[in-house]
Amino acid sequence: MSNEPIYDLAFSFAGEHRDYVEATKLECEQLGLKIFYDKDLSNEWWGNNYIREQRTGYGRQTRYFVPFISVEYFEKPIPRDEFEAAMWTDVERGGGYILPVVIGDVQIPEDRLPRHRHYLKAEDHSPAQLAQEMRRKVSGETHPPKNVADVVAGAMTLRMPKVVPQNFSKYQELEVVLQYLGQQFQQAIPQLHASGFIGTVRVSSERVVVRVERSGSAVYALDIYPGGISDGTLAFALDQHRAGGGGMHAFAEPFYDVEAGAPKLNITNFSLLGMNAGVGQKMSKEELFTAIWDRLIEQIERR
Template sequence: MTSNREEIYDLAVSFAGEHREYVERTVRSCERLGLRVFYDRDMNNGWWGKSFIREQREVYSSRTRFFVPFISTEYLAKPIPMDEFSAAMMTAVKQGDGYVLPVLMDDVQVPPDLLHPHIHYLRAKDYSPELLAKQMHARVRQAENVGQQAREVGEVVHEALNRRLPKVVPGDFSKYEELQIVFDYFASQFQTVAPLLRPRGFICTVNRTQERISIRIEKRSEIVYSLDIYKGGSMGDDKLTFGLDHHRSFATGINGWTEPYFDVEADIPKLKMMDLSVLGSFGGSEREFTKEELFDALWERIVDRLEQR
């Protein structure tokens, strides 16, 4: 494919293959009105039903006055986050970049936090391809009249991917959902590593209920380590609590607890851990972990204890 660096387009379109018929009719109508449109099928190298950017990054060197994503349920499902270009364009839509003219297909429900309140968009169900082409023609001519220059596609991608965004807790983050995820993860990981101890002379059993994970490690029928992880408890139902040696009738104390939270700097869920002794601290110390890091720390402590037997 030859470079498109000298090409200037009025429009560049992106869409899911399921809507090719509508998009192609729109493209041809735009061309009949004298617009130059970057359209994958015209590039003559087999981009059937695919996002042209995903297939040919050379198009980044093209310049166009407007990028037109035909946003559908399929479009949202396929390119994001797999395709950095489409993700960047959707970021531009969210930020209200006037370079992007979104067309909403069918009755697609775009997340309310995705469309900038000042973004201008059209719904395909309100326009035939021919009428939509007339709208685009008017927008392009308006841009020409006010001196709006064509922009290089790659420049817009770079800006969208690197623009600073607010660091906030996601609206769908739930402490209780994350607590269940962590609880399930710990149960699964302990069940996975338990058989590894048998060749070393230790028998590890892991019993799980809806509210409790019980780990018991024996050597020659003697319990040499026990740990119970409770969902909820006296520290609050949004925490996991840890108890050592609860196999003994007199041992009921808490040796630590952990609480999920969302780390906005790292952009991931994490755990705040108050360690009273379950990880080896005495007197209490607060630490932060991912669930993977906390499991590793628990396992390292267990191995240390077993090596002392």
């Protein structure tokens, strides 16, 4: 397959601003730009894992990623997951892949969008004007936009209440976490080959199955799936491949951490992360994957 991008721009946004984004998309298409846009691909994604399809689109298939960043944007699991996928591509390309468009007064987390990252402001551009800016960028006719530091500084002058967003859904977050863990294992497991271990990872919308073998014998087996103590948790089961094996070794329940301003997981650990890891730990999905991976390495080192 060709490594050339299929699309000029990929649009990512919260549903509250679909009208503005869709009008911008139509203006872009009038200018001959090809846009990766979720509604256009609903038939192609029918029956597939749409989160995985979106990650593919917000990656190698596009020349630029355009997040329409609003107050709602980072509060929703799907736009947040799209942005994280784009950040990986931005790192791989050495920067310049993400073209932010800011909608309204937004307090943007520094780890999401550094102050040096330039942006365009939606209130200063009609959809037609924004489409012209995008055409210039794609064609190489650029001019410096404003700096996101002004928006961040303005938003930080007033204290905002620390509350759980009304549109936070632990069930949507559960799906994002499951797919994130599967994606991370798919990227990490092949690195074990250099040490003589063979790993396989199967990811579906309902389950992540991880197996690590050496000389034809399984040395680590982990199944991750929704369920367990309630339908709002992820269950982690070790050694499901063995006769009489199984049982639950940890549970993870999503919640919104108002102090961090981001979703996290409440971990009930029995032995997944080690017998002394504790119960009731609070982790981000990134921290959880790192803890599981470190434990996996410890276990196969003892084989």
